[in-house]
Amino acid sequence: MAKECVKSPLLVSIQWRGNGGKMDIPSKPHPGCPCPRKSTVPHPPSTDKNKWQNPATKATYKIEKILFNKRILGDVKKLSPLYQTSALEGFHSLILRFAPKNVAFSYLVMLCRLYLAAFHFNENSGRSQARTAAGELRFQIKFPKAKRGGHVVSMVKTKYTTEYVSELMDLLFNKVIHDPGTFAAELRAVAVPGFLCSQYERPEKADAIARHVSRFSCPGGVGAAPALGGPTSDCAADVPVTDREEGRIITH
Structure with missing residues (x-):
């Protein structure tokens, strides 16, 4: 539902409210939205009455109370219509491995470590699911603390690679060592900002x-x-x- 309207979070919230009653309403086009929308729902309405919510029941009231919560409606407006933030959160977690917060780095060192984290993430972000020797997909069972004893099943990805390290080593021994002046000049040309405290009068x-x-x-x-x-x-x-x-x- 969030993908149907890219530009208007308010309209997404309105449609969310409309879906709360019977969970399946026609989707009408509206001005200002570039996405194609059909005048009817993408699937025919069900003829089974058990699949429709009766607005006069206690169960429907409880569902509406959850779906129409102010916090839920606020989160619905912020739903990503195209991309999810899980990959970005994964990159932020990877940065902590290359540049932990409990260690102070200079600007250039921090910049280099961020580049290394980006190299590693770009090379391994699209890993596929691993398979067993028999060709079956591999899964693992985890017990998150939030589940309070419950388990979740997640897929096992293939092992990460570090081909970017070989490319960097090849660049170092074949070019940087033979002509370090060029690379040193580029490094000195990087604009290093001053400390935050230097902006104020001491x-x-x-x-x-x-x-x-x-x-x-x-x-x-x-x-x-x-x-x-x-x-x-x-x-x-x-x-x-x-x-x-x-x-x-x-x-x-």
């Missing part, structure tokens, strides 16, 4: 310490940090040096 350390006011500096905790460019609080001068210990203010 104050003098002595001035910053003099303007610093903690809520533990005043008896009763009324001290507050002064506004930028405003006067400092008087309570900071009343208490010379303060320390915090078990919620009490101790003066030295």
